[in-house]
Amino acid sequence: MESSDAELDLLRSVQAVLRELSTQAPALQSNRGMWRWSLHKKVERDPGKSPALVGILLRELEKAESEDLRHVIIPLLHTLMYVLTKATGISEELYQRTYTFCMRLLTLPTPYCTVALECAIRLKTETAVPGTLYQRMVIAEQNLTNDLYPYRERVFLFVDPELVSPSVCSALLLEIQAAQEKQTPEACMRHVVSHALQAALGDTCEVGALHQKLQASPRSALERYFHAVVAAVEQMAGEHSPSPAGYLERLEEIRCALLGPAAAARGRCGGDPLRDRPPSIPLPSPHITFHLWTDEEQLWKELVLFLRPRSQLRLSADLEALDLQGLPPCGELARVSVLSTDSGIERDLPSGADEPPAPSSPEMERAGLQRKGGIKKRAWPPNILMPGSWGGPPGLHRRTGGPGGDGELLPGVSRLHTARVLVLGDDRMLGRLAQAYHSLRKRETQKFCLTPRLSLQLYYIRVLAPEAPSAPREPELGELAAFLGRADPWYENTVNTLCPAIHKLAAMPLSLDTSQTVDPFILDVITYYVRMGIQPIYFQIYTVKIFSDLSQDPAEDVFLTELKVKIQDSKLPKDGFSPKKRGVAEGPGAELSICYQKALLSHRAREVTVSLRAAGLVLKAIPASDAEVSGPTHLPPTAAPVRDHACLNVSVTEVVKSSNLAGRSFSTVTNTFRTVDLRIQSQDQRLLTLLLDKDSRRTFRNVVRFEVAPCPEPCSGAHKSKAPWLSSHRQKETEVTKAKSKPLLMPINTFSGIVQ
Template sequence: MESSDAELDLQRSVQAVLRELGAQAPALQSNQGMWRWSLHKKVERDPGKSPALVRILLRELEKAESEDIRHAIIPLLHTLMYVLTKATGITEELYRRTYTFCTRLLTLPAPYCTVALDCAIRLKTETAVPGTLYQRLVIAEQNLTSELYPYQERAFLFVDPELVSPSVCSALLLELEAAQVQQTPEACMRHVVAHALQAALGDACHASALQRKLQASPRQALERYFHAVVAAVEQMASEPSPSREGHLERLEEIYCSLLGPAAAARGRCGGDPLQSPQPNIPLPSPHITFHLWTDEEQLWKELVLFLRPRSQLCLSADLEALDLQGLWPDRELARVSMLSTDSGIERDLPPGADELPLPGSPEMERARLQRKGGVKKRVRLPDVLMPACWDGPPGLHRRTGRPSGDGELLPGVSRLHTARVLVLGDDRMLGRLAQAYHCLRKRETQKCCLTPRLSLQLYYIPVLAPEKQASCRHSELRELATFLGRADPWYESTVNTLCPAIHKLAEMPPSLDTSRTVDPFILDVITYYLRMGTQPIYFQIYTVKIFRDLSQHPAEDIFLTELKVKIQDTKPPKDGFSPRRRGAAEGPGAELNICYQKALLSHRAQEVAVSLRATGLVLKTFAASDTEVPGPAPAPPPAVPVTDHTCLNVSVTEVIKSSNLAGRSFSMVTNTFRTANIQIQSQDQRLLTLLLDKDGRRTFKDVVRFEVSPCPEPCSGAHKSEASQLGSHGQEVEGTNAKPKPLLMPINTFSGIVQ
């Protein structure tokens, strides 16, 4: 009866999560994000409910598949995988049912097949070697030393102190510090050993006695058991056809050495009937470092320190002086062409350099005619500096998909180090992140020190600062978060609802009772987002050239979401500024000369030039319909240039002059069009003011002319020009293939763009 009541309670919680996905009522929307969190907490407090919850989630997934309720498939699948990562005691039959279901989803379009493939790869190993997912996750997130699994992860939480209130920063910092105090390396190693043994042995494992033994073990003995368990799990998981029986035998030996033969024999006989309920093995939250974003190069500096070996770590104020040679995984990448100083003939080598054949032997005769390699030149490939793991595969504007890395050591993993950069704020913070991402890519073209070893993942949680302005200002500052929520309903339900919860947390007084156990809701949701948000959506970065004087070189900057243009008051003309045209109509605004390339579905270049009087312009990367129709067009083949589909949505407030019996009058009309490139120049004495990404700190005044175009990859132009000169057989090819690829910034979500 109790088991039936527990399953009914779990069933009601799962139904609440499903109702929340399509919730329209304000009462349900106010509690969004809490149902999933409370469901996982129920299983965490009572691990024995895990198999029942897995069965319930599988039934709901099969029902969603049969009834074609696709919007529920990915949220349920993520919830199921999160439970399977933590749980012990899951039968092999449940694992196989889940794996079979994921393979059936491979026939669906993206992103369903993409998420299902990722889950199927992990489930295949977990089915044969239970506990693998938990062990690898803890080792990577807590940076535990292991030769068999050398992957390391670090989560960086960046907050702009000018955009987020000090109370929110303090609350987040206190919650992160409280979690890190309990997650010592010893505690994490105990969790890994206990979880692996319970997952493999099941009811034969005396869990309480095992926990007490591990708690009493000294550091040296604990490390020995930890490395033995990791070796057993990783060696079995690396086999082509792992045997669950063989894995069980190896862990039984470790279990006997821990508790002794008597306890092991009692476990094989069915365990202790008076044994207390199965103790909980927590899954520690990732190692998250908190940073106030005050330095323009702070992101690059933190990533360099993360990649530095601990033995060579130098906390210097000037990170430019750091010796980055230790960051190269392959010295071949840094090798420079060398010129031989000898004659290049083998027989001219000095004695003792190599063992020479005997005189008169056939080897000696052949050596007289052989030449030594003189000049060795490394062939530069088009994409050697910027592999696909940084920005994912080529795709459309705001394309979704999983980055495809090369040289993968494990399925789905392409680099030893993973940096998960999480930013809190609004669209202004994302504009600053785009600047840092662009500078990072440019720096890598000069000295490639991060790319070969680092997989960079970007995450975003919208947090709006409390302002006294109208609520419409808040909606303007969270346009990208609104798009992400419409594109991915699970992101809307889980992440977009954190903004009010974070402010409530900041307003609560700190608890002085350190003995009371508190469930950190904000940290738990951040952890869930970092672990399960694996599907990025790509956003085009735009570059703007700003002319304050037409006779001088322009200043350059980039923006991600918006560029707003205002007309300044009349000022004396500068040198090089075109004089005011005779007969220009008096009235508001300024005469603008606009030249742009029309965005057409046929991909044909159509230039449009027009002169008009306007009071302002707004260039947005989001159209009004983007929040209603999230799906992009199908991806073109790899050989098709992808920049043709990127477009800006331009709104021009035009001044229309009319004459009647009462005199001249002016009316305002808003014209909109889409373009990929645009150049705007003022023809009057009126100058322009540019505001980038809604950030008042990024304002450019006294502008005469500006040009906007998709930002290219910092390295793609040079590499494409080299690749276009010589083909694969040394023949010249046409320069049309040298078109630079656009620079796309990925932001991770749970599903990507749901079609």
């Protein structure tokens, strides 16, 4: 009876999650995301419910497949995989049904086949060696030292103190610290040993006695058991034809060593399931470091510190001279060719000599003169400066794909570490992240330090400042989060719901009693997001060249979401000549010359030049409607720029002059168009003010001209031809051709990418 009641309770919770995805009722809006969290908490408190929950989720997935309810497939699949990662005692039949279901999803379009493939790979690993997913996740996230699985992960939480209130920062920091104080390395090693033995041996491992023995074991003994379990699991996972009998035998030996000689006999007889009820084995939250973003290069510096070996944790004064675990210095690695600066002639030195012979030696007397090659070229792979993992397809987003391949990019070097950068804030924070990402990529083309060893994953949680009743209404600062919510409904239900919850946490009084057990809702949702959100949506970064004086070089910056143009109220010089008749009003706005390339489905270059009087412009890079998110599905894959929204939506507030009996009057009308690039210049004495990404700190005044275009990969100009035998015209053509590289796209991880 208890079993049926428990299954009925779990079924009601799962159906509540499904209703949450299928309805937009106002009554459910305030509690979105709570059902998924409470469902996972139920099996965390009582692990014996895990097999029942897996069966319920699997039945709902099969039902959604048969009824073609695709909008619930990915959320249910992520929920199921999160349960399987932590669960023990799942039957082989359930694993096989889940794997078969994922394989059937491979016939569906993206993102369903992409997510299903990732889940199928994990399921195959877990089925072959139960407990592998849990062990590898804990080892990487908690940085547990071992030789067989050397991967490391870290979550970098960045908050701009000027955009997020101090109370929110303090509340988040206290919740993170309170949770991680209990996650000592010893506790994490105990969790790994207990989970591996329980997943492989089941009820015969005497989990109650095992838990007590591990609690009483000293650090040295605990490390010995931990390394033995890791070795058994990783050796089994690395075998092409694994032997389950040998694997179970090795784990049985570890269990007997822990519990003593009498454990073998008790294990053969089996334990009492009522008396030896398995304790809850938690999955510790990842190691999160909290950072107040105050320095422009702070992101790059933190990533460099993360990659430093433990013996070199002190940051040197010159970050450019970095040596990462046996890699050549960054400057040596980045130089593809080395130009000789001598006369080109050298003595013929004996091969293999460490030092040149003495001037009076016979070798020097017999040595002749030999021409030395002026350039030494290195045989790096052709894509050394632009690894495939950094790039994505052209356009604002791609509908497929997890992170790029983590294979070897350089001989003997693979990316062992993952940095999950999570930013909290609004669109202004994302504009700052785009600046840092562009700077990091540009630095990597000069000093190739991070890319060979680091997988960079970007995450975003919207945190808006609460609106004061008397304050003027702020412009919309959550457009990108709203776009992500429209593109991925599971992101909307899980991540976008954190904004009000974080403000509620900040409003609560601080509790100094750390003995109370409190479920950290916000930390749990963040943990779920960074673990399961591995499908990126790529956003185009745009570069803007700003001219304050046409005779000087422009200033350059980048933006991600919006560029706003205002007309300054500048006056004509006193000695200036105005062709206008005295007493005739100029009218509002400024005369602008606008030259842009029209965005067409055919991708044919069509430039349009217009002159008009405008009171302001707004350039937006984020689609504003659901129709723009999904895009037309009949276009071929080559039609990426329009289909994937790699274009700007420009709104021009045009000033229209009209004449009537009362005199001349002015009205405004808004014209909109879509473009790939844009060049605007003021034709009269009026100056312009540019505001990037809605951030008042990124304001440019007294602008006479600016140019906007998709930001290219920073390495696009690294191979410009300088052959002297080419004519100047041919050389310019060569430079232009080689400079046309892929646009720079910034990935933000979601649960599924774009759901059509």
